[in-house]
Amino acid sequence: MTGFLQTLLAFILALGVLVTFHEYGHYWVAKRLGVKILRFSVGFGRPLLRWRSGRDHTEFAIAAIPLGGYVKMLDEREGEVAPEDSHRAFNRQPVAVRAAIVSAGPLANFALAILVYWLCYLGGVTGPRPIVGTVAPAGPAAEAGLRPGDEIREVNDHPVALWDNVLSHAIDAIFDGGLLNLTVEHPDQGERQVVLDFSRFSIDDLSRGEFFNKAGFSPLRAHLPARVGRLVPGEAAAEAGLLVGDLLTVVDGQPIADWVAWVETVRTHPGMPLTVEVERAGQRLTLALTPRVAEEGGQRVGRIGAEVARPEAAETVPMATERYGPIEALTRAFGRTTEVTVTTLKFLGQMLSGRASPENLSGPLSIAQYAGESARLGPARFLEFLGLVSVSLAVLNLLPVPMLDGGHLIFYLIESVARRPVPEAVQVYGHQLGLFLLLGLMGLALYNDLMRIF
Secondary structure: HHHHHHHHHHHHHHHHHHHHHHHHHHHHHHHHHOOOOOEEEEEEEEEEEEEEEHHHEEEEEEEEEEEEEEEOOOOOOOOOOOHHHHHHHHHHHOHHHHHHHHHHHHHHHHHHHHHHHHHHHHHHHEEOOOOOEEEEOOOHHHHHHHOOEEEEEEEOOOOOOOOHHHHHHHHHHHHHHOEEEEEEEEEEOOEEEEEEEEOOOOOOHHOOHHHHHHHHEEEOOOOOOOOEEEEOOHHHHHHOOOOOOEEEEOOOEEEEOOHHHHHHHHHHHOOOOOOEEEEOEEEEEEEOOOOOOEEEOOOOEEEEEEEEEOOOOOOOOEEOOOOOOOHHOOOOHHHHHHHHHHHHHHHHHHHHHOOOOEEEEOOOOHHHHHHHHHHOOOOHHHHHHHHHHHHHHHHOOOOOOOOOOHHHHHHHHHHHHHHHOOHHHHHHHHHHHHHHHHHHHHHHEEEEEEEHOH
């Protein structure tokens, strides 16, 4: 229950911050350009809290449904306007003013992303150093000459300190279908160049968590014995008779090296019976266990509902911290925001062209899950998550779809060229089409969420 509450609170906090920044962008620019604001609402539906402020007595509200928000401006198309206020109505403003107000929301989300990334780089992002743990005998990594113990220093001439940096550059290489040039250093063999061919990869491989399997190597991990630390009641492990403290030693006649090897065995045997030998209080027992079939990124994987026991004196993985001064952190924040924006656009392009699966779309349930997981990993990871979603929200809102900010901007562009507003009937039809598209997209994203969970 504690984990659920943390996930829920992290989701509400993230959504509240994202929506508030987006709507405040509209509000701030509209107010500066002389448009009268009637209401500023975070959330939809019945207001839980509201108050009035300013010379216009603008109503500020926090509503019950936190999935969005809105700024209601004075507009002659939505109600009667007093003659003395007509010059402050939104619909009376020049095209440039209306376009500035509409675009201010997505721009505020870009600004939020830069802010949170700046805070991340300023405070420091800590993670595992990019050290190779194992290399599969046959695979791209082995063919390229990557070896266990290699530490990746540069990717395509960009210095890297964390695995996250490596994966960011790998995404670019996958989109471009090109090569990943690595500068690696081995404690015994010094520095050398390695080239990984990413032409055989797809963005779906990355989203399904198959990057390292496809590349044929894995990061250096802490060695954790395959000892059970927690069981989920009703799941396969508990039903098979496993107990907390059991040490898993053999599966189908093969020794279990560690917990990572055990997890991989479970994942690759969905719905298949396994014969497992365990050590319990000095005795050896044999149990029959069948992993539950689960869906993950469009693939069937096994689940048993067990977590590892983490000993106090467990091995640790070498860590690094990426930290910069205020100016350098700001430069990096701009760069990171640009990278995420370009990656998001490339992903949308691949999805529209059919080269990326629609299963990659995430809805509110997945976002809530990611919010909770990032919050558990600490403030820096939560801020990174916030930056990623803020950029995604900005890009989504700028798509040329009626009802979104980008759709309004398209109408204003047509108006500025034709020197007359787009006919009301066309706008209404466009909004209906946009609503249909958005509902379809939201339905698909929610379906993907449910498939991932159940």
